[in-house]
Amino acid sequence: MLLPTTYKAVIISGTKTAVSTVSLPNYDSNSLVIKVKAAAGNPTDWKHVAYGLGPQGSIIGCDVAGEVVALGEDAAKSFKLGDSVSSFVHGSSVLHPENGAFAEYAILDSKLAVKYDSLRLAGEDVPFGKVETFEGAASVSVSLFTAGVALIHHLAVKGVPKELGKTTVNSPLLVWGGATGVGQMFIQVAKIFGSYESIIAVASKKHELYLKSLGADVVIDYHDSDCIEQIKKYANDSIAYAVDCVSNGDSGSNVNKAVSDTKPAKILGLSGISSIPPEEIKSSVALDVLLLYHATGWELPLGAHIIPASPETREAAISFKEWVGPLLARGEIKHNRIKYVPGGLEAVQGLLDDIRDGKVSGEKLVIDV
Numbered sequence: 368m369l370l371p372t373t374y375k376a377v378i379i380s381g382t383k384t385a386v387s388t389v390s391l392p393n394y395d396s397n398s399l400v401i402k403v404k405a406a407a408g409n410p411t412d413w414k415h416v417a418y419g420l421g422p423q424g425s426i427i428g429c430d431v432a433g434e435v436v437a438l439g440e441d442a443a444k445s446f447k448l449g450d451s452v453s454s455f456v457h458g459s460s461v462l463h464p465e466n467g468a469f470a471e472y473a474i475l476d477s478k479l480a481v482k483y484d485s486l487r488l489a490g491e492d493v494p495f496g497k498v499e500t501f502e503g504a505a506s507v508s509v510s511l512f513t514a515g516v517a518l519i520h521h522l523a524v525k526g527v528p529k530e531l532g533k534t535t536v537n538s539p540l541l542v543w544g545g546a547t548g549v550g551q552m553f554i555q556v557a558k559i560f561g562s563y564e565s566i567i568a569v570a571s572k573k574h575e576l577y578l579k580s581l582g583a584d585v586v587i588d589y590h591d592s593d594c595i596e597q598i599k600k601y602a603n604d605s606i607a608y609a610v611d612c613v614s615n616g617d618s619g620s621n622v623n624k625a626v627s628d629t630k631p632a633k634i635l636g637l638s639g640i641s642s643i644p645p646e647e648i649k650s651s652v653a654l655d656v657l658l659l660y661h662a663t664g665w666e667l668p669l670g671a672h673i674i675p676a677s678p679e680t681r682e683a684a685i686s687f688k689e690w691v692g693p694l695l696a697r698g699e700i701k702h703n704r705i706k707y708v709p710g711g712l713e714a715v716q717g718l719l720d721d722i723r724d725g726k727v728s729g730e731k732l733v734i735d736v
Contacts, residue, residue, distance in 0.1 A: 372390060373390055374391060375471050386712045397478060398439045399454075405433070406430060406468040412428055422459070426467030432505035455512060521635050569598070574586065574728075706731065707733060
């Protein structure tokens, strides 16, 4: 296929986004060039715009799916032209502002790309289920890889368990924000691993049956005034591992209160800054942070800071991809509910506004391109 020299993409323009014409970037031997079919929104997308983390003119968006239209020599060992694939990119990156998901074309890292037998465009809302559409494929990568890297690299279990379903951790796993996109993936993967005594999901009660179908043992409503007390009672004050899938507002403080008062505990946050006031952190609590962007293998310029590269995170992401790819293809791990947003690239600003304003609950917003 003859690639275009220019194409349409959504870029940062001031404090908003705009659809613009951009040039097709160069790609290396490990790369897949895809014609984007669908792209999904994540909180990190609007934050890169609103907080000035992404450069002006950079292409936004991380979650993407499409068809391979060109590829590098090394990538050709595992992929071919016409393959249906999904992955994530670092949209609005300082180092690579020319690549992002909300665009007609995107460049993927083949080592982090998942291949499917075939996918179709739905062009409408898609219920929770096996990945069979480009919309479903576009929705999974950021959330799924975040959960996977966290579970095999940051929490109690190191690597994918050799014996799935065998309890090896003397603690429940607390998933605060169980109905978020990443929370749903934490529940699914942790259930398959079976390493923790139980999975406690904190979410609105309206999601209880759905989250239990994913693998949560109990769902506790964060609206309840005694939410923390309910968690501690259920777990007998034994929670040693917790992930804050909200990582905003008072979520960190609440997770800090919910973990054990009597034994060491680890809390994993999913943003670069802890939301727990330092004076509140229990002496027995260790804080950790996961930035999935480290899976790219690059250092991370974020604002005034440069965070060094993390080869370990990249290795964990690649290892997890090799394990999880077949499970996705077989439908053993399912995509979240998909809310289809019509309008293509022109609809992206509204999509980001809805995520920022908290109008999204228990589903992923996806556009077709």
